[in-house]
């Protein structure tokens with residue numbers, strides 16, 4: 001008897017960009033005060049260059065400087081003493097050490113490009129290195145002074161900590177947790193919202209920052225009811241994505257709605273709707289609804305729920 005063919009399964013949703021870094025962070029090497037001097041003697045070392053919202057590029061890839069090039073850049077960068085050059089050890093892969101240098105003004109010959117534009121087209125290694133370097137560089141740029149006594153602090157631990165020379169306080173890099181959630185009802189419809197700041201057709205999963213003293217699960221429930229009036233019951237963790245624009249960690253959840261009546265807050269969310277899979281497929285194919293870009297955890301959550309790729313983006 002011939003075997004009945006299975007219906008074609010939906011295509012797999014894409015993997016989540018920046019979520020799995022294919023290099024070793026080598027935290028044990030950060031305590032070595034001579035790490036930079038050792039690194040620049042290594043001919044296999046590669047050094048990324050990040051600036052204020054820009055990154056050095058080589059076409060559509062990040063430019064990786066050799067050690068002598070990086071030293072020359074560090075020595076010749078303007079404004080070296082105030083909010084100036086920072087050196088950061090990112091780790092190593094099988095090809096050698098990986099580091100980054102942040103400069104206040106990116107030389108034009110390094111072909112600076114906006115980080116958001118470049119980040120979305122990178123492979124897993126370069127994408128992960130960029131969000132690591134960017135998270136540190138953004139923090140150094142905005143945390144030059146001790147929050148306790150106001151003295152200028154100094155970068156230590158290969159760029160992963162700052163130390164106050166006056167009062168001794170240690171300062172660690174900041175990461176702001178934000179929840180982002182795919183909420184479904186008992187009919188497995190997906191709740192998407194629209195911000196008044198977006199083009200009319202754009203819809204996305206709801207999201208918001210976690211408040212002090214709040215669990216991630218409670219942050220999911222609070223944000224959804226604040227923005228749409230929908231009450232959420234069970235909440236399940238899905239995945240996370242570093243998002244250093246400037247300092248977020250996006251924590252993705254699936255949540256089960258206990259109610260379905262929508263009443264938007266009108267400020268952060270001006271429209272919210274329940275979508276069936278078919279309705280969302282049709283609306284995106286007809287370009288009546290635009291979704292977040294394919295690199296975002298929002299898109300990943302939506303396509304996980306849907307069971308495959310959706311067309312179109314905002």
Ligand SMILES: [Zn+2]
Nearest residue numbers: 146149164167
């Ligand atoms: Zn201090």
